[in-house]
Amino acid sequence: MAAALPVPLPPGQQAGGPLTALAPMQDVTDLAFMRVIAHYGAPDYFFTEFFRVHAQSRPEKHILRSIDENTTGRPVFAQLIGEDLGHLARTVDELLRHNVAGIDLNLGCPAPKVYKKNVGGGLLRDPDTVDRILGTLRAAVPGLFTVKMRIGFEDTTHFNRLLDLVNAHRVDLLSVHGRTVKEMYRSEVRYDFIARAVARARCPVLANGNITSAARAAGVVAETRAAGVMIGRHAIRNPWIFQQCRALFAGAPIPRLTLAEVRDYIERLYRATEVPGLPERDHVNKMKKYLNFVGQGVDATGAFLHDMRRAESESGLFSVCDRHLVAAGAAAREFSLEPYPGVIARPNCETPAAIADGCSLETVTA
Numbered sequence: 001m002a003a004a005l006p007v008p009l010p011p012g013q014q015a016g017g018p019l020t021a022l023a024p025m026q027d028v029t030d031l032a033f034m035r036v037i038a039h040y041g042a043p044d045y046f047f048t049e050f051f052r053v054h055a056q057s058r059p060e061k062h063i064l065r066s067i068d069e070n071t072t073g074r075p076v077f078a079q080l081i082g083e084d085l086g087h088l089a090r091t092v093d094e095l096l097r098h099n100v101a102g103i104d105l106n107l108g109c110p111a112p113k114v115y116k117k118n119v120g121g122g123l124l125r126d127p128d129t130v131d132r133i134l135g136t137l138r139a140a141v142p143g144l145f146t147v148k149m150r151i152g153f154e155d156t157t158h159f160n161r162l163l164d165l166v167n168a169h170r171v172d173l174l175s176v177h178g179r180t181v182k183e184m185y186r187s188e189v190r191y192d193f194i195a196r197a198v199a200r201a202r203c204p205v206l207a208n209g210n211i212t213s214a215a216r217a218a219g220v221v222a223e224t225r226a227a228g229v230m231i232g233r234h235a236i237r238n239p240w241i242f243q244q245c246r247a248l249f250a251g252a253p254i255p256r257l258t259l260a261e262v263r264d265y266i267e268r269l270y271r272a273t274e275v276p277g278l279p280e281r282d283h284v285n286k287m288k289k290y291l292n293f294v295g296q297g298v299d300a301t302g303a304f305l306h307d308m309r310r311a312e313s314e315s316g317l318f319s320v321c322d323r324h325l326v327a328a329g330a331a332a333r334e335f336s337l338e339p340y341p342g343v344i345a346r347p348n349c350e351t352p353a354a355i356a357d358g359c360s361l362e363t364v365t366a
């Protein structure tokens with residue numbers, strides 16, 4: 001029997017330009033967030049939060065909503081995390097009944113609770129198991145099969161072998177976060193390793209890690225020759241980033257934003273993330289987790305972050321927003337394209353104890 005022909009990747013929105021993707025982020029990239037991002041300029045591709053795969057798992061309903069009710073018009077890849085071959089194949093069958101652009105495998109999650117189960121980033125220690133998982137998934141996915149990986153677990157010993165496995169199993173798209181699992185989220189990103197992946201992998205590669213702005217995206221694409229960029233935390237800070245990337249890639253001026261527009265973004269995010277029955281205080285606390293990132297572009301001293309963290313109610317939160325983003329001439333001030341240096345989203349929380357539970361907004365800083 002002739003081998004099935006490879007399925008082409010969905011075209012990007014800018015013919016010939018680098019691709020853009022919103023990075024999968026647990027507790028963040030749900031339906032509400034994807035809708036808000038799309039309002040400001042959708043990425044070419046979305047990736048869901050990871051579906052956990054094990055003997056008792058069924059695709060989580062709230063994650064399925066980000067596929068089934070997605071009206072952004074952009075393709076959504078469903079991400080899996082797991083290591084049991086039978087249950088991975090079963091989950092693929094279940095997910096293929098939904099409108100997914102493809103199936104993505106998580107080989108990067110650095111949370112000890114996750115990697116100790118030998119899934120996510122934990123698998124990077126064990127290329128033989130990766131070989132079997134990629135083989136199973138490739139056989140189960142008739143369409144696009146993609147992988148998101150870090151450059152190693154403790155070190156990069158297996159990097160070339162892992163890339164060879166990506167080739168051997170005809171992975172269609174590879175996203176590379178240029179850090180090891182042990183490096184978590186804050187060390188320098190090794191773009192030289194992303195360039196090595198681009199040179200060795202037969203499929204297109206998306207460069208991921210600390211792409212803070214459109215200018216940075218263009219710089220990383222030039223440096224690595226990647227097919228595009230995948231952006232996570234800096235899209236929470238700046239949801240216009242994909243539109244700004246497209247402008248820069250096309251040689252047009254980068255659209256600038258004012259703090260008044262940031263105030264509107266916060267309001268839109270607040271309304272989009274309202275859930276019936278969610279107590280106001282809990283909703284405000286949830287908003288603070290996004291605003292930890294947004295605040296990095298508001299002022300150089302971190303004054304917005306300081307005041308925002310003390311808000312206890314919706315009205316309290318929006319009066320902080322009005323004070324910092326609208327009053328006394330703030331409305332017309334420019335929202336920084338880059339995060340202000342030294343303004344940290346959540347200081348001192350990247351300890352092994354703090355990140356034990358997963359890749360979540362509770363624990364990850366920028």
Ligand SMILES: Cc1cc2nc3c(=O)[nH]c(=O)nc-3n(C[C@H](O)[C@H](O)[C@H](O)COP(=O)(O)O)c2cc1C
Nearest residue numbers: 023024025026050209210231232233359360361364
């Ligand atoms: C809150 C949060 C949740 C994350 N959840 C996931 C996830 O579910 N799957 C995954 O592959 N990576 C996850 N990541 C990693 C991101 O996709 C991305 O690789 C990382 O944040 C580096 O990119 P950035 O510097 O653009 O944020 C998460 C990151 C954050 C900050």
